[in-house]
Amino acid sequence: MSGPLTTLLAGDHTRLDGLLQRAMTDGGAVDRTAYAEFRAGLLKHISLEEKILLPAAQRWQGGDPLPMAATLRLDHGALAALLVPTPTPAIIAAIRTVLATHNALEEGLGGVYERCEQLAGAEADALLAQLLAAPEVPVAHYSDGPQVMSVVRRALARAGYDIELGE
Numbered sequence: 001m002s003g004p005l006t007t008l009l010a011g012d013h014t015r016l017d018g019l020l021q022r023a024m025t026d027g028g029a030v031d032r033t034a035y036a037e038f039r040a041g042l043l044k045h046i047s048l049e050e051k052i053l054l055p056a057a058q059r060w061q062g063g064d065p066l067p068m069a070a071t072l073r074l075d076h077g078a079l080a081a082l083l084v085p086t087p088t089p090a091i092i093a094a095i096r097t098v099l100a101t102h103n104a105l106e107e108g109l110g111g112v113y114e115r116c117e118q119l120a121g122a123e124a125d126a127l128l129a130q131l132l133a134a135p136e137v138p139v140a141h142y143s144d145g146p147q148v149m150s151v152v153r154r155a156l157a158r159a160g161y162d163i164e165l166g167e
Helices: 004-023 032-060 069-082 089-107 112-133 148-158
Strands: none
Touching: 004 032, 004 089, 004 112, 032 069, 032 112, 069 089, 069 148, 089 112
């Protein structure tokens, strides 16, 4: 049975998945409004995990990071990089690919969220309050400069993804 941390964070995954689904219209165009909401939400979600959840888990383990922390951080880097350029159908497809693997690592049986629930113990409510009180993350304008896509490809490769983004 999942606890409050899993309920909050997995519920946010569901919300974000819905926004990403809405970001692609039936005609194959990008709905910029839905995508902007998704982008801001994903950046906040990554921030919650990077600044609050993973450091708390490491603290609870006496300074040792969770075994999956390095993988999660590489995925977070790849996702953040994918959010830099103006969205295209190929970028949205790449985000979906990364999230399918990434979310399973967090939500699955024995996943990161379950482990954090176990480690949190009596501190679960305090951590939940901290997650709920976290501020929104500032979102920069899209950047489509000449080096952006090569940076995105490198971030994906570092995280172990071989995804065609087109041009």
